[in-house]
Structures are given as structure tokens and as C-alpha cells.
Amino acid sequence: MNHSARADALLADLPRAGRGRLKVFLGAAPGVGKTYAMLQAAHTQLRQGVEVLAGVVETHGRAETEALLNGLSQQPMLRLEYRGVQLEEMDLDGLLAARPKLVLVDELAHSNAPGSRHAKRWQDVQELLAAGIDVYTTVNVQHLESLNDQVRGITGVQVRETVPDWVVQEAYELLLIDLPPRELLERLREGKVYVPEQARAAIDAFFSQTNLNALRELAMQTAAVYVDDELDKGYRQQGQAAPALRGRLLVGVDGDLHAERLVRHASRVAERRHLPWSLVHVDNGTVRDEQSRLRLQSAQQLAERLGGEVVVLRAGEVAKTLIQHAGERRASLLLVGQSRLTWRRRLFGGGLATRLLRDAHGLEINVLDNEQSPPPTVSRNPHSLVWFDYGLALIATVLASALAWGVSSVLALPNISLVFLAAVLLVAVRSSLGPALACAALSFLAYDFLFIPPNFSFSIQREEDVLTLLFFLLMAALTGKLAARQRRQLQVLRDTQQETTELLDLSRKLTAATDRKAVVSAAGQHLSGWKELDVCLLNRDGNGAWNVEAGGPLQLSEAERAAADWAWSHDQPAGKGTGTLPMGRWWWWPISAEEGPLALLGVCPKAGQPLSGQRRRLLMALSQPLAQALARARLAQDLEAARLHGETEQLRSALLASVSHDLRTPLTSMRGSIDTLLALGEAIPLSDRRELLEGTRDEAERLDRYIQNLLDMTRLGHGALKLARDWVSPADIAGSALNRLRAVLAPLQVQVDVPAQLPLLHVHGALIEQALVNVLENAARFSPAHGHLQLTAGADDSELWFAVSDQGPGIPEEDRAKIFDMFYTAARGDRGGQGTGLGLAICMGMVGAHGGRITVGEGIGGQGTCITLYLPLSAQPGMDNEGPEHEH
Numbered sequence: 001m002n003h004s005a006r007a008d009a010l011l012a013d014l015p016r017a018g019r020g021r022l023k024v025f026l027g028a029a030p031g032v033g034k035t036y037a038m039l040q041a042a043h044t045q046l047r048q049g050v051e052v053l054a055g056v057v058e059t060h061g062r063a064e065t066e067a068l069l070n071g072l073s074q075q076p077m078l079r080l081e082y083r084g085v086q087l088e089e090m091d092l093d094g095l096l097a098a099r100p101k102l103v104l105v106d107e108l109a110h111s112n113a114p115g116s117r118h119a120k121r122w123q124d125v126q127e128l129l130a131a132g133i134d135v136y137t138t139v140n141v142q143h144l145e146s147l148n149d150q151v152r153g154i155t156g157v158q159v160r161e162t163v164p165d166w167v168v169q170e171a172y173e174l175l176l177i178d179l180p181p182r183e184l185l186e187r188l189r190e191g192k193v194y195v196p197e198q199a200r201a202a203i204d205a206f207f208s209q210t211n212l213n214a215l216r217e218l219a220m221q222t223a224a225v226y227v228d229d230e231l232d233k234g235y236r237q238q239g240q241a242a243p244a245l246r247g248r249l250l251v252g253v254d255g256d257l258h259a260e261r262l263v264r265h266a267s268r269v270a271e272r273r274h275l276p277w278s279l280v281h282v283d284n285g286t287v288r289d290e291q292s293r294l295r296l297q298s299a300q301q302l303a304e305r306l307g308g309e310v311v312v313l314r315a316g317e318v319a320k321t322l323i324q325h326a327g328e329r330r331a332s333l334l335l336v337g338q339s340r341l342t343w344r345r346r347l348f349g350g351g352l353a354t355r356l357l358r359d360a361h362g363l364e365i366n367v368l369d370n371e372q373s374p375p376p377t378v379s380r381n382p383h384s385l386v387w388f389d390y391g392l393a394l395i396a397t398v399l400a401s402a403l404a405w406g407v408s409s410v411l412a413l414p415n416i417s418l419v420f421l422a423a424v425l426l427v428a429v430r431s432s433l434g435p436a437l438a439c440a441a442l443s444f445l446a447y448d449f450l451f452i453p454p455n456f457s458f459s460i461q462r463e464e465d466v467l468t469l470l471f472f473l474l475m476a477a478l479t480g481k482l483a484a485r486q487r488r489q490l491q492v493l494r495d496t497q498q499e500t501t502e503l504l505d506l507s508r509k510l511t512a513a514t515d516r517k518a519v520v521s522a523a524g525q526h527l528s529g530w531k532e533l534d535v536c537l538l539n540r541d542g543n544g545a546w547n548v549e550a551g552g553p554l555q556l557s558e559a560e561r562a563a564a565d566w567a568w569s570h571d572q573p574a575g576k577g578t579g580t581l582p583m584g585r586w587w588w589w590p591i592s593a594e595e596g597p598l599a600l601l602g603v604c605p606k607a608g609q610p611l612s613g614q615r616r617r618l619l620m621a622l623s624q625p626l627a628q629a630l631a632r633a634r635l636a637q638d639l640e641a642a643r644l645h646g647e648t649e650q651l652r653s654a655l656l657a658s659v660s661h662d663l664r665t666p667l668t669s670m671r672g673s674i675d676t677l678l679a680l681g682e683a684i685p686l687s688d689r690r691e692l693l694e695g696t697r698d699e700a701e702r703l704d705r706y707i708q709n710l711l712d713m714t715r716l717g718h719g720a721l722k723l724a725r726d727w728v729s730p731a732d733i734a735g736s737a738l739n740r741l742r743a744v745l746a747p748l749q750v751q752v753d754v755p756a757q758l759p760l761l762h763v764h765g766a767l768i769e770q771a772l773v774n775v776l777e778n779a780a781r782f783s784p785a786h787g788h789l790q791l792t793a794g795a796d797d798s799e800l801w802f803a804v805s806d807q808g809p810g811i812p813e814e815d816r817a818k819i820f821d822m823f824y825t826a827a828r829g830d831r832g833g834q835g836t837g838l839g840l841a842i843c844m845g846m847v848g849a850h851g852g853r854i855t856v857g858e859g860i861g862g863q864g865t866c867i868t869l870y871l872p873l874s875a876q877p878g879m880d881n882e883g884p885e886h887e888h
Contacts, residue, residue, distance in 0.1 A: 018132050019129055019130060019132060020128060020129040020130075020131070020132050020133045020134040020135060021129075021134045021135075021172035021173075022125065022129055022134075022135050022137065022167075022170070022171045022172055022173075023041070023134075023135070023136045023137070023171060023172060023173045023174075023175065024108070024137055024138070024139060024168050024171040024173070024174045024175070025037050025038045025041075025136070025137070025138045025139075025175050025177055026138075026139060026140075026141060026168070026174055026175065026176050026177065026219060026222065026223060027138070027139075027140050027141070027176075027177045027178075027179075027219065028140070028141055028178070028179075028212065028215040028216040028218070028219040029140060029141075029142070029184060029206075029207065029212055029215050029216075030140060031179075031184055031187055031188060032177050032178065032179040032184060033177050033179060034138035034139075034140075034177045035057060035058065035059070035065055035106055035138055036062075036064065036065050036068065037175065037177050038057075038104060038106070038136050038137075038138055039057070039065065039068035039069060039072070039104070040068065041136060042054075042072060042102065042104055042136060043068065043071065043072070045102055046071075046072065050101045050102055051100040051101045051102065052072055052073065052100065052101070052102045052103075052104065053072075053073050053074070053075055053095065053098060053100040053102070053103050053104070054069065054072045054073065054074040054075065054103075054104045055075050055090045055091075055095050055103045055104055055105045055128075056077065056089075056090040056104075056105055056106055056107070056121075057069050057074075057104055057106045058106045058107055072104070073100075075090075075091055075094050075095055075098065075103075076091060076094070077089065077090065077091060078090065078091040078092075078094070080113045080115050080116065082113050082114050082115065087113040089112055089113050089116055090105065090121065090124060092117060092118075092124045092127065092128070095128060095133070096127070096128070096131055096133075099131070099132075099133065100133065101133070101134060102133070102134045102135070102136065103128055103133055103134070103135050103136075104135075104136050104137075105121065105124070105125055105128075105135055105136070105137045106137070106138050107121065107138060107139070108121055108122050108125065108137045108138060108139040108143070108163055108167070109121070109122065109139055109140070109143035109161040109162060109163045110161060111160075111161050112124070114583065115559075115583065117562070117566065117580065117581055118579060118580050118581070119578075119579040119580070119582060120161075120163075120579055122163050122164070122167050123579055123580060125137060125167075126167070127570070130570070139163055139168065141215055141218045141219040141222055142155075142159050142215060142218075143159060143161055143162055143163050144162065144163060144165050144168065144222065145162040145163060145164050145165055145264065145267075145302070145305060145306055146165050146264045146265075146267035146268045146271070146306055147218055147222075147264070147268070148162055148264055149260075149261040149264050149265070150218065150264075150268075151215070151218075154211055154214045154215065155206055155211045155214075155215075157206055164305045164306055164307065165267060165271060165306055165307065166306065166307040168222070168226075169225075169226065169229070169271070171226075174223060174226045176219060176220065176223040178216070178219070178220075181209045181212035181213055181216065182209070184207070184212060185207060185209065185212070188207055221272075225271055225272055228274075229274070247275065247330055247331055247332025247333065248275055248276050248277065248278065248329050248330060248331040248332065248333075249266060249269060249270045249273070249275045249276070249277035249278070249331065249332070249333045249334075249335060250277070250278050250280050250322065250325065250326055250329070250331045250333070250334045250335070251263060251266035251277065251278070251279050251280065251303075251308075251334075251335045251336070252280050252281075252282070252318070252322050252334065252335070252336040252337075252352070253279050253280070253281050253296065253299050253300075253303075253337075254281065254292075254296070254337075255291075255292030255293060255294075255295045255296035255299075256292070256295065256337065257295070258337050258368075259295050259296060259298070259299035259337075260295075260298060260299050260302055261368075262299075262335070262336075262337045262368055263279060263299050263302050263303050263306065263308070264302070264306070265335070265368055266279070266303075266308070266335050267303075267306040267307070267308065269333070269335065269366070270308075273333070275332070275333065276309075277308050277309070278308060278309040278310070278311050278329065278331075279299065279300060279303040279308050279309070279310050279311065280311045280312075280313060280322060280325060281296060281300070281310075281311070281312050281313070282313045282314075282315055282318040282321045282322060283312060283313065283314045283315075284314075284315060284316050284317070284318055310617070311325070312617070313325060314493075318352055319352055319355035319356050319359060320359070322334060322336075322356065323356065323359060323360050323363065326360075326363055331363070332363070332364060333363075333364045333366060334356065334360065334363055334364065334365050334366070335366045335367075335368065336352055336353055336356065336365070336366075336367055336368070337367070337368050338351075338353060338367050338368065338369050353365070353367045389427075389434070389435040390434070390435050390438055392427055392435060393427050393435040393436070393438045393439035393442060394438075394439075394442065396423040396424075396426060396427050396439055397420075397423060397439055397442040397443050397446055399423070400419050400420050400422070400423035400443060400446070401420075401446045401450060403419055404416045404419040404420065404447075404450070404451070405450060407419075408451065416447075416451055417447060420443035420444075420446070420447055421443075423439060423443060424436055424439045424440045424443060427439040445458070499618055499621075502526075502618065502622065503621060503622065503625065505526060506522070506523065506526045506622055506625055506626070507625045509522035509523075509525070509526060510522055510523070510625055510626065510628075510629035511629075513629060513633065514633070514636065515633050515636065515637065516630060516633040516634065516637070518633075519626070519629045519630055519633050520537055520549040520550050520599070521550070522629075523537060523550060523626050523629075524537060524549070524550025524551060526622075527550070527551075527622075528551075531606075532605065532606055533603055533604065533605055533606065533615070534551070534602075534603070534604040534605075534606060535550075535551055535601070535602065535603055535604075536548055536550060536551025536552070536554055536601075536602040537549045537550040537551060537591075537599050537600070537601060537602070538554075538564060538599065538600040538602060539599050539600070540568055540597075540600075544565075546561070546564065549599065551602070554602075556584075556586070557584055559581060559583040559584045560575065560584035560585065560586050562581055563575040563580065563581035563582075563583075563584055563586070563588055564586070564588050564600055564602070566580060566581060567580075567588040567589070567590050567597075567600060568590060568597050568600055571590050571592050571596060571597055572590070573587065573588060573589050573590070574588050575587045575588045575602075576604075577616075585604045586602045586603065586604045587602070587603045587604070587616075588600055588601070588602050589601045589602075589603070589619065589620065589623060591623045591626055591627045591630065592627060593627055593628075593630070593631040593634075598627060598630040598631060598634065599626075599630060601619065601623055601626075603619060666699035666700070666702045666703040667699075667703065669695065669696075669699045670696045670699045670700060670703075673692040673693070673695055673696045673699075674696065676692060677689065677692055677693075694743075698743045701740070701743075702744075723763075723764045723767070723849060723850070724764050725762050725763055725764055726762070726763075726764075726765060727760045727761070727762055727877055728760065728761050728762075728763060728765040728768070729756075729758070729760060729761075730754060730758045730759075730760075730761060730793050730795075730800060730802070731754050731755075731756050731758065731793075732765075733761070733765060733768055733769050733772060733802075734752065734754045734772065734791060734793060734802065735754075736769050737769050737772040737773045737776060738750070738752065738776070738791070740769075740773055741773060741776050741777060741780065744776075744777055744780050745776070745780055745789065747785055747786065748780060748783055748786065748787055748788070748789045749786065749787070749788050749789070750789050750790075750791065751788065751789070751790045751791070752790075752791045752792075753790070753791070753792040753793070754791065754792070754793040754802075755793065755794075758793060758794070758795050758800060759795055759800060759873055759876055760876060760877070761800060761871055761873070762874040763850050763871060764850070767846045767849070767850075768846065768847075768850070768869075768871070770842070770846065771842070771843040771846040771847055771869060772802055772804075772869065774840065774842055774843050775802075775804045775840070775843055775867050775869065776789075776791065776804055778840060778867075779804050779805075779806035779808070779864075779865070779867070780806075782806065782808035782809065782865075783806045783807055783808050783864070784807060784808070787806065787807040787808075788806075788807050788860055789804070789805070789806050789807075790803070790804070790805040790806075790860060791803070791804055792805075795873065797873075798872060798873055799852075799870045799871065799872055799873060800870075800871050800873055801868050801869060801870045801871070802868070802869045803866055803867070803868040803869075804866070804867050804868075805859045805860045805864060805865070805866040806859050806860070806864040806865055806866075807859060807860050807861075807863050807864040808859065808864045808865060809864070810858065810859065810863065810864050810865050811856060811865050816856040819840050819856065840854075840867075843869070847869055847870075847871065850871055850872070851871075851872045852869065852870050852871040852872060853870045854867065854868065854869055854870070855867070855868045855870070856868075
């Protein structure tokens with residue numbers, strides 16, 4: 001045994017994180033002392049300092065039991081009204097709110113009153129365990145789901161309240177409370193189990209010594225299985241070799257009367273042999289009545305409750321398909337029910353069990369006898385027979401007879417039989433095997449009556465005609481069977497193709513969806529094609545409210561909304577057809593990923609009928625690609641958010657670096673000048689003091705420009721920049737910008753060519769001036785000492801431009817499109833890695849707000865950079881133009 005397997009065994013023995021432990025007190029019958037033993041164990045825990053709270057304890061008026069209960073804290077019962085009767089149930093929400101360490105829950109198999117959250121008490125216990133609360137509970141062996149048929153066979157009583165076996169088998173500890181039948185009967189006679197007037201009836205009906213012995217044996221077997229599991233786990237925890245894998249149990253189920261009994265028996269066999277098991281139904285396309293479909297659906301749901309896997313296969317040959325599936329799943333045991341051999345099955349190879357025993361090699365076949373007790377009488381629905389198909393067989397025989405009679409003068413007798421064979425073939429293709437065989441029998445009689453001498457008589461004179469008729473009947477039956485089988489297989493292929501098409505179609509639509517809205521739209525469009533169902537997709541916002549993402553307006557009752565809330569919170573199905581809040585019309589299925597539910601699929605049959613198992617499984621299959629698409633959309637959204645967060649962090653870092661350098665530099669210069677003036681005062685010559693003050697003023701203006709750039713960029717980013725347009729002269733804009741930068745431009749040779757006769761601009765003058773200032777300052781910063789800088793302006797029919805050229809190092813062509821990005825600083829070129837990285841970005845925003853554009857080219861003499869600002873021209877004021885002036 002490897003270390004990994006041993007580690008798995010050790011980990012399996014540890015309690016699951018955040019989940020409580022379950023201790024089950026198991027008894028063979030009422031009155032053996034389960035509740036008493038549970039209360040004694042609770043007092044032991046109480047003395048050890050454990051907080052114990054009694055959720056529900058049934059004392060049945062027994063004084064010794066009530067004495068033990070009096071020393072424990074009790075949660076008040078919840079009162080519910082049902083049809084005018086006040087019922088008391090365990091207060092699940094009160095227990096969850098109190099959150100004790102240990103809760104006592106008696107009678108695990110109890111059915112809750114209508115209106116409760118869960119249909120069964122064991123589901124309440126599961127929710128308590130999921131909340132991290134330990135639970136002590138009691139249950140009798142006759143309430144185990146897989147033993148239901150055995151208990152009925154032993155006692156003659158059908159137990160209605162059952163518990164899935166896996167609930168008991170997953171208990172952390174199982175304690176068998178045993179009492180010899182003689183002592184139990186004595187207690188019963190003394191009135192310690194039921195009140196005295198009920199004792200005699202109970203003894204006669206249920207509590208016979210024979211029944212109690214049988215129930216006691218079942219209880220011991222159940223405890224033995226649990227002990228065997230614990231022993232096996234202990235060996236594996238010690239590192240010793242665990243038993244080899246025993247394979248898998250397959251139970252083949254049809255929609256007959258004994259389907260549920262077969263499932264329960266399979267569950268017990270799998271449990272005793274420690275085998276995983278599957279329910280397998282082979283759909284061969286045979287026409288079934290509604291009762292058979294309901295029985296099959298009930299058996300499949302029972303298998304799911306008992307912990308089995310449900311598999312539906314579509315094929316023509318049941319036995320061959322079961323053997324093939326057993327090989328694929330490496331099954332070691334195949335369990336089937338004993339099929340009733342009709343004449344037709346005898347004719348074509350016997351029943352299912354016979355074919356399995358004949359064809360299966362190396363596979364253990366168990367056949368369960370169905371006739372344990374007389375089957376209940378079932379009234380046949382007259383509409384279940386397909387009368388139309390049998391009528392078609394009769395009509396086809398009549399038409400074939402008429403046709404054969406009409407052509408009998410030109411066709412020989414053997415050829416006339418082909419007309420009847422054609423009729424049988426057509427009926428088989430159109431309907432099923434039954435009508436085809438009926439047509440074969442009718443054709444046989446018609447052929448004999450009309451064409452075999454003596455005519456119009458069923459008697460036969462010649463011996464060779466007997467052989468002809470027998471061969472005709474055989475060929476008709478075989479032809480009908482083959483045609484019917486092909487038709488069934490064709491129908492199975494159509495059904496399979498339909499389901500595959502559903503999955504492929506939805507997957508194709510979801511593949512093209514890039515975000516959650518597109519995914520939900522594709523899913524809603526696909527599911528809306530199911531006319532017999534109302535389908536919706538719900539999502540929960542941060543406040544817990546439901547949003548309908550697909551399916552149109554939705555009106556939910558309080559119970560339906562509670563079921564949806566529970567399904568979302570617990571990531572389990574709820575609503576109609578489940579054991580949790582089934583009072584509403586909707587069935588809720590959570591569409592989940594690893595991190596939890598992504599959406600909630602709601603289904604409501606329009607006709608009010610329960611959702612079929614086949615349709616339910618198809619919806620569950622469709623939910624897989626939908627969950628993957630929603631998870632992919634969420635991942636894409638998270639990646640986009642992460643990318644934006646990264647860019648934001650990059651911008652923030654650039655801004656901080658810019659502020660720490662470019663804003664601190666003028667402050668440092670100003671502080672130095674001011675400190676010098678304060679320290680020396682009148683000792684400094686007047687000309688030097690004036691120079692210091694002018695330098696302080698220039699640095700203050702420089703700092704003001706930086707701050708103004710930051711504010712302008714903020715207003716541009718939030719769309720808060722307003723354009724207060726007015727008519728402005730381009731020469732005035734250029735002159736004002738040059739005046740603001742006179743100190744910056746002083747070391748350079750500036751050439752200005754801005755004609756005074758240029759057209760007026762209808763712009764926000766201050767913004768365009770600021771944009772021009774930014775471009776001029778950028779050119780001055782990277783120009784060499786005593787270099788040339790040119791400012792020119794011009795206009796054509798639709799635009800006016802300002803061009804600023806310098807003799808700096810220039811900007812590489814691949815970086816020219818990037819210099820207008822915020823905080824972009826190139827390692828070389830006009831930006832040189834200096835500055836805030838906002839100046840040209842602000843220029844682009846300001847000029848763009850006016851409908852203009854900016855271009856970057858080569859500078860003076862092919863050296864440096866030339867940045868040109870283009871602004872659109874409007875109709876000049878005072879000119880006679882049609883229409884209003886154009887404003888941007």
C-alpha cells in the first residue's frame with residue numbers, strides 16, 4: 001500500500017472542515033431504548049462542558065425518558081398550521097441561530113409538515129451538519145430506504161417514512177441499541193412503548209416475535225456493514241494492503257412494477273460488497289405507456305437518493321448493450337429482474353436474463369425473482385393502447401387483399417404473397433412490432449382464405465400449401481420484427497441526435513459569447529425554444545435581491561423565492577420535485593463553478609406536470625457548458641479589471657514620480673530664494689534681490705502651469721471641461737502664450753510668423769492658449785542652448801494651424817503616436833524621460849474638444865520636432881452665411 005493511499009485514509013477519518021459530526025443510535029424497532037441512550041450520551045457530553053441543545057426529543061410519555069430530558073436545554077418547537085390543525089416541528093432556523101456544539105434530533109425519518117423548508121427531517125440534519133453543528137439522532141432499521149421492500153415482506157406493513165442509506169453510512173459513529181424481542185414484547189405489554197389500549201393492536205399487526213427477530217437481524221446486518229467499513233478504513237490507515245477493487249454493480253431496470261424493489265435490492269448488495277453501483281436503463285424505442293415512464297422515473301430518483309449513478313443508454317439490443325456497458329465500466333456484477341416469458345420472447349430467444357446468461361462471459365449475473373408477493377392489480381388505461389396502429393394493420397391487410405385479388409389473374413400464387421409481405425413491412429415501419437405481428441397474422445388468414453384452395457375457406461387440401469403458409473407466416477413475422485427494430489433504432493438515433501444537437505447548439509452559441517450578458521442572452525435564446533417549459537436564469541446582486549437575466553418578467557411566491565434562496569446558498573437543487581421547499585411551481589438548479597453559484601436555472605412545466613427525469617437530466621447536462629461559459633466570462637471580466645488596475649497603478653506611480661520631481665523642483669528653488677532674502681535681507685544688493693524675486697515669480701508661474709495641467713487633465717478625464725467659446729484672434733493667442741513663457745524662451749532664438757490677417761477662431765481662448773503654451777514649453781525644454789525655435793501659423797479653407805518647430809533630438813517615428821498618452825516619457829527624443837508626461841496629453845484633449853487634431857513631424861532643417869495644432873474654422877462673424885454658425 002503506497003503512502004498516498006494511507007494518507008487519503010487518514011484524511012478521510014478527519015472531520016471535514018467546518019462540518020459537524022453525526023452520531024446515529026440505530027434500533028431494530030420502537031421501544032428498544034434509542035432515545036434513552038441518546039439522552040444518556042448527551043448528559044455525558046454535558047458533564048464534559050459541551051453545549052447541548054435538544055432540538056426535538058419524543059418521550060412518548062415515558063417517565064424515565066422525560067427525567068433525562070429535564071436536565072437539558074430545549075429549543076422551543078415551531079408551530080405550523082396545516083388545514084386548520086396546529087402542528088409542531090423542529091425550529092431549524094432557531095437552532096442555526098443558537099449554534100450550540102451538539103443538537104439532539106429524534107426520529108431521523110420523520111416527514112416534516114407541509115410548509116417546512118425541507119420535506120424530511122434528515123435534510124434538516126444535513127443543514128445542521130453543514131453549519132458545523134454536531135448531531136445525535138435516532139432511527140429504526142425499517143426506515144432505511146433500501147430495506148423498504150424487505151420490511152414490507154417481513155411485516156406486511158408498508159413503511160412510508162424512509163431515510164437514504166448514505167445518510168446513516170456517512171455517520172461518524174453508529175451505535176446499535178439492541179433489546180431481545182421477549183423483553184421488548186414485555187415492555188409493550190406493560191405500556192412502556194405505546195399506551196395500553198394500543199398495545200394489543202400493535203403486537204398483532206407488527207410486534208410479533210418473528211417480525212422482531214427478522215428486524216433485529218436486519219439491524220445487525222446494517223451495523224455489521226458499518227463496522228466492516230470502519231475495519232477496512234483502520235487497516236488502510238495502518239498502511240496495510242486494502243482489499244482489491246471489486247469492480248462495479250450494474251442494475252438493469254425497466255419501467256415494470258418491480259423497478260423500485262430491484263433498485264433497493266441492488267443498493268443493499270452494493271453496500272454489503274462495498275461496490276459502487278449504477279442504475280442502467282436501455283431505451284430501445286419501444287412504445288411505453290405513461291405508467292411505465294412514471295415508474296422508471298421513480299426508480300431513477302430512488303437510485304439517486306440511495307447514492308447510485310443513473311445511466312440511460314439508447315440502443316436496440318438490451319442484453320448486448322448491458323454487456324458492452326459492463327465491460328466499459330469494468331463491472332463485476334449485473335443484477336436484473338426476472339422477466340415474464342411471453343410467447344414472443346420464447347420465439348425470439350427467451351427473456352433478458354436468458355440472453356445475459358448465454359452471452360455474458362466472466363460477468364456475474366444475478367436474477368431477482370419478482371414474484372415475492374402478488375402484484376397489485378393495475379387498471380389499464382384504455383388510451384395506453386395504440387389503437388390507431390392496430391387499425392392501420394387491419395386496413396393494410398384489407399388493401400393488400402384487394403390488391404392481390406385484383407392482380408391474381410396475372411400473378412402466380414407465390415408472387416401474390418409478396419403483396420401481403422409488403423403490407424407487413426409498411427406497418428412495421430410505420431408503427432411497432434405489435435401491429436406488425438398483428439398484420440402478419442391477418443395477412444396469413446387472408447392469404448389462406450382467399451388464395452389457398454379451396455377458396456373462401458380456412459381448410460387446406462394440398463400438403464405443399466401448408467408449407468407455403470408456414471413459410472409465409474415466418475417471413476412476415478421476421479420481416480415485421482426487423483422493420484420494427486430498425487424503426488426503434490432510428491427513433492433512438494433521432495432522440496440522441498436531438499440531445500447532441502441541443503448541446504452542440506448551446507455550446508456554439510456560448511463560444512461566441514464574450515461577456516456575461518452575451519452568455520445569458522445565448523442561453524435564454526436557446527432555452528426559450530422549449531415550448532412546454534417556462535425557463536429562467538436568475539442572478540443575485542450584492543444585497544441578496546434576485547435579478548432576472550433571461551426568461552422575461554417573473555412573479556415568485558414567498559415559498560418559491562425561499563427555495564431559490566436556499567438553492568443558491570447551499571449550492572443544491574431545491575423546489576418542485578425535490579425534498580427541499582417543494583411547495584412552489586419552480587425547480588431550481590444552481591449553475592456553479594469552483595467558487596460557488598454563478599446563476600440559478602429555474603424550470604416550471606406549463607402543464608403543471610412534474611418535470612420528467614429525461615428532461616431534468618438534459619437540463620443538468622446543458623448547465624455544464626453554461627457554467628463553463630459563465631466562469632469564462634467572469635474570468636475575462638476579472639482579467640480586464642486586473643489589467644485596468646495595473647494600468648491605474650502604473651499611472652499612479654508615474655504621477656507620484658512626476659510630482660516628486662517636477663513639482664518639487666520649483667518649490668526648492670523658491671524656498672532657496674526666500675531663505676536667502678530672509679537671512680541676508682538688506683545686505684543683498686537691490687539688483688540681486690530683484691533677480692531673486694523674479695526667479696521666485698518665474699518658478700511660481702512654472703509651478704502654477706504644472707498644477708493647471710493636472711487640473712485640466714482631471715477635468716478632461718471626467719468630462720467636466722466646459723467650452724466657453726468666443727471669437728479670438730490667432731495672433732492674440734500666440735502673443736499671450738509667448739509672453740507667459742518669456743523667461744523659459746529667453747535662452748533661445750525664437751522666430752514668430754503669425755500673420756495678423758488670419759481668420760478669427762471660435763474657441764475657448766484660454767484652453768487653446770494653454771495647449772500652445774504646453775507645446776512651446778515642451779520644445780524649449782529639449783532645445784539646445786541658443787538653439788532656434790519657430791512658431792508659425794496659417795490657414796486654408798477649413799482649418800487654421802499653429803506649428804512649433806525646434807532643433808532638439810527629435811522623436812523616433814515609432815514613438816510619435818505614443819507621446820500623447822498620459823505619463824508617457826520616452827527614453828529618447830523630445831520627451832527624454834523628463835517632465836510630468838501630461839503636457840502633450842492635455843494638448844490632445846483640449847484641441848480634440850474643439851474638433852481639432854495634432855500631428856508630429858520633423859523640425860527645422862530635418863532636425864528636431866515639429867508639432868502642429870489644427871483647429872477647424874467657423875463662418876466668420878459679420879459674414880452673410882446660410883444657417884447658424886457651427887460649434888463643436
